[in-house]
Amino acid sequence: MNLTAIIFSFVFVILALFLSNAFRLGLGKDIIITCIRATIQLFIVGYILKFVFGFDHPFVIILMLLIMILVAAKNAAQRGKEIPYAFWKIFLTIAVVEIITQGFLLGLKIVPAEPQYIISISGMIIGNSMIIANLFLNRLKAEIEMRREEIELVLSLGGSVKQSIFPILKQSIRASLIPTIEGQKTIGLVQLPGMMTGQIIAGADPIQAVKFQLLIVFLIMSAATLTAIILGFLIYPSLFNKEQQLEVF
Amino acid sequence: MENTEIELHNIKKAFADGSKKVQVLNGISAKVGKGTLLTIVGPSGSGKSTILSLCNLLQTPDDGEIYVNKLEVRKWDVQELRRYVGIAFQSAPMTKGTVLENLSLPLKLRGKALENPETYLEYVGLSAELLSREAKELSGGQRQRLSLARTLVNNPSVLLLDEVTSALDTKASQGIEELIQRINKERSVTILWVTHDLSQAERVGDETWLIKDGQLVEGAPTKQFFSEPKDERTKDFLNLLRSSL
Numbered sequence: 001m002n003l004t005a006i007i008f009s010f011v012f013v014i015l016a017l018f019l020s021n022a023f024r025l026g027l028g029k030d031i032i033i034t035c036i037r038a039t040i041q042l043f044i045v046g047y048i049l050k051f052v053f054g055f056d057h058p059f060v061i062i063l064m065l066l067i068m069i070l071v072a073a074k075n076a077a078q079r080g081k082e083i084p085y086a087f088w089k090i091f092l093t094i095a096v097v098e099i100i101t102q103g104f105l106l107g108l109k110i111v112p113a114e115p116q117y118i119i120s121i122s123g124m125i126i127g128n129s130m131i132i133a134n135l136f137l138n139r140l141k142a143e144i145e146m147r148r149e150e151i152e153l154v155l156s157l158g159g160s161v162k163q164s165i166f167p168i169l170k171q172s173i174r175a176s177l178i179p180t181i182e183g184q185k186t187i188g189l190v191q192l193p194g195m196m197t198g199q200i201i202a203g204a205d206p207i208q209a210v211k212f213q214l215l216i217v218f219l220i221m222s223a224a225t226l227t228a229i230i231l232g233f234l235i236y237p238s239l240f241n242k243e244q245q246l247e248v249f
Numbered sequence: 250m251e252n253t254e255i256e257l258h259n260i261k262k263a264f265a266d267g268s269k270k271v272q273v274l275n276g277i278s279a280k281v282g283k284g285t286l287l288t289i290v291g292p293s294g295s296g297k298s299t300i301l302s303l304c305n306l307l308q309t310p311d312d313g314e315i316y317v318n319k320l321e322v323r324k325w326d327v328q329e330l331r332r333y334v335g336i337a338f339q340s341a342p343m344t345k346g347t348v349l350e351n352l353s354l355p356l357k358l359r360g361k362a363l364e365n366p367e368t369y370l371e372y373v374g375l376s377a378e379l380l381s382r383e384a385k386e387l388s389g390g391q392r393q394r395l396s397l398a399r400t401l402v403n404n405p406s407v408l409l410l411d412e413v414t415s416a417l418d419t420k421a422s423q424g425i426e427e428l429i430q431r432i433n434k435e436r437s438v439t440i441l442w443v444t445h446d447l448s449q450a451e452r453v454g455d456e457t458w459l460i461k462d463g464q465l466v467e468g469a470p471t472k473q474f475f476s477e478p479k480d481e482r483t484k485d486f487l488n489l490l491r492s493s494l
């Protein structure tokens with residue numbers, strides 16, 4: 001794409017603004033802010049990636065991954081403000097998921113150990129884990145509010161903290177995974193996944209792009225499951241105090 | 250009192266109500282002897298349920314100590330304490346699942362199975378046909394009886410009962426009263442029974458407490474409590490409820 005093409009792509013922004021105005025949707029300000037943010041953020045990321053790929057040093061890659069995980073954990077931790085150490089538990093969860101998935105990918109030589117592969121796949125894994133952590137914490141909170149009496153019943157009968165929360169934990173883990181699983185069912189039928197689209201536009205063989213996309217689908221499934229389960233088991237002890245009473249939410 | 254089962258020592262408990270603090274219990278001290286059947290009465294919101302939940306550490310007092318069998322509740326192994334001091338909640342909560350699953354829950358938590366579920370249902374006057382029913386679908390009165398039976402499965406030495414007959418008719422209530430009195434006499438189980446029903450408190454109690462305004466206003470042998478109350482506030486409370494009947 002050359003500069004004129006980029007400038008012409010702003011026509012779409014103007015169209016959205018025009019429609020928002022014509023129908024008095026009141027979204028004009030949001031549209032402008034979103035477009036400006038997207039432009040700036042993506043260009044910054046582009047230049048950073050260019051720099052990191054050029055450097056090609058493990059330390060720089062690890063630093064980049066750490067920053068990505070920190071940002072993701074910070075975002076997800078907003079859902080669990082009430083929970084002690086929520087941020088660190090989410091950070092640890094995403095880091096472990098990242099290490100496990102990259103361990104398999106690189107250890108089994110499924111993808112080459114090159115920065116562009118590591119960073120772009122990690123981006124997808126970490127972003128997805130962040131969304132799962134968000135969904136999980138949201139659901140956990142709602143379930144606890146709804147089923148507090150059940151938790152206290154099990155505790156009152158001499159059950160352990162884990163026994164009292166287990167059904168709710170399981171329910172929340174399940175619920176947080178459903179959108180990921182549902183979402184993958186219609187993959188490709190309506191919308192082509194972004195990465196595949198990108199590869200095809202950039203001139204890759206569609207079959208090659210499909211193989212790569214499949215890898216990503218499978219990766220995201222297992223990363224999502226890992227995230228929900230690890231986070232669930234790290235988080236639940238923080239919901240109770242030392243007298244084994246439900247304290248959070 | 251030769252053999253104390255429960256001792257409350259200057260108990261205070263407040264709850265946050267929005268931004269302000271409500272002092273629900275404001276310095277309660279009392280003893281309950283082993284094998285006593287204590288009835289607790291008092292206006293709604295006076296903190297009766299709160300007292301019960303402090304006795305098995307479902308809540309912790311802000312100040313003061315609670316001794317169960319001479320040991321401060323925070324020194325007990327929590328799970329052991331909660332099996333020693335069983336509670337039947339006011340709301341008779343049920344978990345998802347059948348009546349049998351709910352009834353055997355206390356044992357399932359210890360990895361055991363319940364051998365004789367029918368016996369427990371019989372105790373509380375429920376038919377064994379209910380075992381396979383969904384517990385959440387039972388009527389209020391049936392749930393109340395199931396909840397009590399479930400608490401009995403742990404065979405507690407102290408039994409906390411919170412309005413366990415409020416949804417029952419007279420005949421069913423009498424059945425429960427007889428059951429509780431039998432458990433109390435035969436197994437010397439100590440019982441703390443919160444009830445709104447003054448005639449019930451009078452019928453079943455060895456001792457009775459009135460909780461009001463964060464205080465233990467009067468604690469006395471039941472007969473004396475009802476026939477010659479000492480505190481003016483007790484007289485007012487009894488008169489008010491009697492005149493409204």
Ligand SMILES: Nc1ncnc2c1ncn2[C@@H]1O[C@H](COP(=O)(O)OP(=O)(O)OP(=O)(O)O)[C@@H](O)[C@H]1O
Nearest residue numbers: 264265273291292293294295296297298299300339
């Ligand atoms: N977990 C809690 N959080 C906030 N407030 C509470 C909590 N538990 C009890 N309270 C408040 O403490 C007060 C006493 O409650 P409690 O349930 O002990 O009263 P009660 O005497 O059992 O009343 P009732 O006869 O209606 O059952 C009430 O004002 C109640 O709103």
Ligand SMILES: [Mg+2]
Nearest residue numbers: 297298339411
């Ligand atoms: Mg109550």
